[in-house]
Amino acid sequence: MIETGTCTGDSISFDNIWTPTFSDILSNILDWRYDWSMNQAQGSAAYQVLLDTYSKLPNEYILIVQGSMIHSDSGHYDHVAYEQGKLITGIDLVRRIGLKAKYVVAIGSCAAFGGPVAGYPNPTRSTGVQDVLPERRVINVSGCPAHPDWIMGTLLHLALYGEPELEKYGRPKMFYGETIHNRCPRRYYYDQGIFATDIGQKECLYRVGCKGPVTYADCPIRRWNDRLNWPIGCNTPCIGCTEPGYPDLMSPFTVHSPDIPLPGGTKIATDSVALGVLGFTSAAIIGHAAASLYKGRIQRNLLKSTVRGKHRFSLTKVKTFHTYRVKKNAKKE
Amino acid sequence: MKKKNNLRKPFFEELQQGNVEGEIILFQPLWVRIFHWGFALSLTGILLSGLELHKPAKFFAVSYGDMFKIHVISSWFALGFVALRCADAILRRDQSLIPKLRDLKLFPKLLAYYLFLRTAPPPNRKYNGGQSLVYSSWLLLFLIASLLGLSSYWQGEHLIWVWRLVGGFQRLRWIKFMITIYFLATIPLHIYLSMTENLSHLQAMVSGYERKPPPKKS
Numbered sequence: 001m002i003e004t005g006t007c008t009g010d011s012i013s014f015d016n017i018w019t020p021t022f023s024d025i026l027s028n029i030l031d032w033r034y035d036w037s038m039n040q041a042q043g044s045a046a047y048q049v050l051l052d053t054y055s056k057l058p059n060e061y062i063l064i065v066q067g068s069m070i071h072s073d074s075g076h077y078d079h080v081a082y083e084q085g086k087l088i089t090g091i092d093l094v095r096r097i098g099l100k101a102k103y104v105v106a107i108g109s110c111a112a113f114g115g116p117v118a119g120y121p122n123p124t125r126s127t128g129v130q131d132v133l134p135e136r137r138v139i140n141v142s143g144c145p146a147h148p149d150w151i152m153g154t155l156l157h158l159a160l161y162g163e164p165e166l167e168k169y170g171r172p173k174m175f176y177g178e179t180i181h182n183r184c185p186r187r188y189y190y191d192q193g194i195f196a197t198d199i200g201q202k203e204c205l206y207r208v209g210c211k212g213p214v215t216y217a218d219c220p221i222r223r224w225n226d227r228l229n230w231p232i233g234c235n236t237p238c239i240g241c242t243e244p245g246y247p248d249l250m251s252p253f254t255v256h257s258p259d260i261p262l263p264g265g266t267k268i269a270t271d272s273v274a275l276g277v278l279g280f281t282s283a284a285i286i287g288h289a290a291a292s293l294y295k296g297r298i299q300r301n302l303l304k305s306t307v308r309g310k311h312r313f314s315l316t317k318v319k320t321f322h323t324y325r326v327k328k329n330a331k332k333e
Numbered sequence: 334m335k336k337k338n339n340l341r342k343p344f345f346e347e348l349q350q351g352n353v354e355g356e357i358i359l360f361q362p363l364w365v366r367i368f369h370w371g372f373a374l375s376l377t378g379i380l381l382s383g384l385e386l387h388k389p390a391k392f393f394a395v396s397y398g399d400m401f402k403i404h405v406i407s408s409w410f411a412l413g414f415v416a417l418r419c420a421d422a423i424l425r426r427d428q429s430l431i432p433k434l435r436d437l438k439l440f441p442k443l444l445a446y447y448l449f450l451r452t453a454p455p456p457n458r459k460y461n462g463g464q465s466l467v468y469s470s471w472l473l474l475f476l477i478a479s480l481l482g483l484s485s486y487w488q489g490e491h492l493i494w495v496w497r498l499v500g501g502f503q504r505l506r507w508i509k510f511m512i513t514i515y516f517l518a519t520i521p522l523h524i525y526l527s528m529t530e531n532l533s534h535l536q537a538m539v540s541g542y543e544r545k546p547p548p549k550k551s
């Protein structure tokens with residue numbers, strides 16, 4: 001595993017796997033080679049394990065990347081190794097190791113789509129792993145952090161059956177195939193139109209910003225912390241952590257439209273923009289109508305566009321089954 | 334026995350017999366009128382149900398499943414009406430909705446008229462520059478919103494490229510909301526101007542016919 005622009009949250013999440021336990025995985029299930037958080041060795045001795053795997057087992061190992069790809073200053077905002085007197089950048093190492101890997105798995109939303117590291121205004125110009133490895137498919141296991149089952153499930157699928165079926169953003173369908181909303185236990189509240197007005201209430205949290213309808217993950221059935229609970233289960237809205245564009249497109253977490261960034265670093269709420277536009281139009285129409293009335297334009301237009309005939313028609317009902325005919329002796333005016 | 338509606342023919346004969354000044358012409362053919370009112374109705378359904386889905390009103394506990402159905406059904410109807418109008422435009426070779434360069438050139442003059450800087454609007458085709466710009470933008474935005482709507486309706490099963498293009502469901506939702514706001518801002522403008530500028534055009538949207546004023550004697 002290579003860690004680039006990351007908070008190591010996915011490693012911490014992964015440590016919490018139950019069952020199999022993490023020690024089980026390391027000792028019995030996988031040949032876990034290189035991982036900053038778990039290495040017993042350090043420095044060049046540890047790094048050598050990665051280089052050996054790269055040169056001795058080409059197309060046999062799985063590269064796991066945690067963290068976003070940092071592009072600013074040709075990647076020099078993010079150094080991940082020291083090799084022959086040179087600092088190696090995250091993007092260089094991921095590209096080098098990734099091109100010879102059997103599979104590349106990006107875990108966490110940062111590695112998958114850029115995540116919080118790529119948040120506005122993104123000074124490090126961060127992206128997901130797929131952007132630095134355009135020539136091959138990267139399997140995304142997004143989430144902030146990714147659920148331990150999603151990580152382990154994907155790795156085991158790769159080891160036992162090969163590549164799992166992926167959905168539109170390269171995520172395994174078995175975990176990200178359905179929206180939170182479709183499996184949410186509060187869905188019947190939503191369907192009935194019964195909404196919580198504050199966080200902490202037991203109804204559907206849509207009105208307080210739940211991103212369940214736009215978020216693909218299986219949290220409602222898998223739940224977190226050894227299946228104990230999950231956000232909606234403890235009355236806070238889903239914040240859409242598995243989706244591309246998180247967190248910018250999902251924030252503020254308590255309303256469901258994202259704020260619009262303005263030059264200069266401020267943001268403006270979508271609903272305020274809408275109200276502003278509608279207010280402006282209403283004011284313009286009312287102002288224009290008043291001015292038109294004052295100037296006599298409306299009166300003039302109405303007179304001009306309605307015309308009185310030289311004589312009026314008068315209609316007479318000639319038969320009971322609704323046939324009408326113009327009176328022969330229509331009065332001339 | 335087949336009874337013929339005897340109203341229309343003598344009525345128009347009377348009209349043509351010099352009872353009004355100018356000529357009575359067909360201004361809005363039947364299919365245009367059907368499209369106009371059908372689209373107006375279904376678009377109202379889409380916009381209102383869409384707003385309710387976006388931000389459920391506090392006073393209005395309504396079944397969301399039903400609201401969603403209204404939204405989707407109205408959208409299919411609206412798409413149908415748009416298809417009808419496009420087919421009609423192609424068959425009649427009607428280009429009135431396509432903005433022309435001349436419309437753009439005359440647009441500042443039209444704006445000057447609306448801002449009371451001119452007393453009369455510049456000469457125009459069937460629709461003036463502002464109208465053709467707004468109507469064509471409606472058509473375009475409606476089609477874009479429909480495409481986004483369909484891709485979210487199919488949940489990535491079809492039209493995946495649309496999701497990828499816009500960058501996710503949340504952004505898709507946001508674009509649709511902004512298009513809604515554009516419609517909500519321009520529809521009242523359309524209603525206001527159609528009621529205050531030329532009532533005869535408005536009635537032509539019902540009857541189809543309109544009086545063409547006689548050429549000015551110079």
Ligand code: SF4
Pocket residue numbers: 180181182184185186187188190203204205206210211212213232238
């Ligand atoms: S709480 Fe969220 S995910 Fe659950 S039904 Fe409501 S909107 Fe959908």
Ligand code: SF4
Pocket residue numbers: 143144180215216217219230231232238239240241242
């Ligand atoms: S409930 Fe939503 S925010 Fe929470 S982990 Fe699942 S996808 Fe992420």
